[in-house]
Amino acid sequence: MHIPVLQKEVIEYLDPKPNENFIDCTIGEGGHSAAILERIAPRGKVLGIDRQLRLKQKERLILAEDNFANLKNIIEQYKFHPVNGILFDLGMSSWHLEESGRGFSFKKKEPLDMRYDPKEGLTAQKIINYWSKAEIERILREYGEERRASQIAERIIETRKVRSIENTPQLRAIIEGARGNLAQTFQALRVAVNDELNNLDKALPQAVEILEPGGRLAVISFHSLEDRMVKNFFKNPSFEILTKKPVTPSRAEIEINPRSRSAKLRVIRK
Numbered sequence: 237m238h239i240p241v242l243q244k245e246v247i248e249y250l251d252p253k254p255n256e257n258f259i260d261c262t263i264g265e266g267g268h269s270a271a272i273l274e275r276i277a278p279r280g281k282v283l284g285i286d287r288q289l290r291l292k293q294k295e296r297l298i299l300a301e302d303n304f305a306n307l308k309n310i311i312e313q314y315k316f317h318p319v320n321g322i323l324f325d326l327g328m329s330s331w332h333l334e335e336s337g338r339g340f341s342f343k344k345k346e347p348l349d350m351r352y353d354p355k356e357g358l359t360a361q362k363i364i365n366y367w368s369k370a371e372i373e374r375i376l377r378e379y380g381e382e383r384r385a386s387q388i389a390e391r392i393i394e395t396r397k398v399r400s401i402e403n404t405p406q407l408r409a410i411i412e413g414a415r416g417n418l419a420q421t422f423q424a425l426r427v428a429v430n431d432e433l434n435n436l437d438k439a440l441p442q443a444v445e446i447l448e449p450g451g452r453l454a455v456i457s458f459h460s461l462e463d464r465m466v467k468n469f470f471k472n473p474s475f476e477i478l479t480k481k482p483v484t485p486s487r488a489e490i491e492i493n494p495r496s497r498s499a500k501l502r503v504i505r506k
Contacts, residue, residue: 239493240267241327241456242501245483247271249503250452255279256320259311259446261304261439264329266291272321273297283316287353287430290331303353305435307442318448324455326436326462327499328426340426342408342418348401350422350429360425364401369393379433379461380417380424387414388421423459433461440469447506452478454503463500475504 252275260269263284289301333341338349348361376385457463482500
């Protein structure tokens with residue numbers, strides 16, 4: 237079952253009012269958007285964006301299958317304005333880990349794909365089998381903060397000389413053999429495949445430009461690279477920071493949804 241992370245806190249800080257319009261840049265299973273739609277009735281709308289949509293359009297919910305890096309173009313295409321609040325939930329949904337079959341989880345035997353949008357070109361398998369040792373080491377170190385990046389990259393190169401690295405158990409064995417961190421290495425590859433940091437860097441300025449004066453921008457991040465980027469962007473003196481420190485899940489929420497434990501919510505008002 238999909239459980240929206242920090243839903244109570246997101247609603248509290250975005251403070252949706254009747255007839256306002258919101259954008260959910262990572263709509264996923266639609267949990268946050270459902271709560272927002274309740275509060276912006278009767279005429280308020282949500283524009284939900286995702287790189288692969290799994291929801292169906294319904295009354296007051298407009299869906300766009302696209303990359304949030306194209307935010308300005310999307311709202312022009314759908315003529316969606318004014319915009320009173322925007323949400324980015326940068327975490328992977330349970331669907332990606334449990335049902336997509338694309339190698340996001342090191343606990344299953346799946347092909348090393350890791351694309352959010354299966355129509356796009358680069359896969360984790362291509363990175364591992366064709367990129368240089370220096371390039372692989374760089375992404376593991378930068379995107380996964382993996383201390384044993386060099387050793388893992390070296391083992392990848394040695395392994396692929398003998399056979400192609402095609403699936404998650406093969407990669408897992410390489411990481412474990414180098415005494416690396418499974419979660420951090422898989423994270424690094426996923427970030428590289430989907431160009432996650434560059435997309436966020438492009439989207440944040442567009443989001444602020446789109447917002448009405450007084451509008452709110454909320455971002456939930458799940459690893460330190462994203463959180464650092466958001467924190468630095470929010471330092472602009474023209475923004476009112478509503479979360480002096482990042483909001484994190486309660487112990488009760490973490491018990492119900494362990495994947496929420498690394499979530500950090502930051503919010504500004506334009």
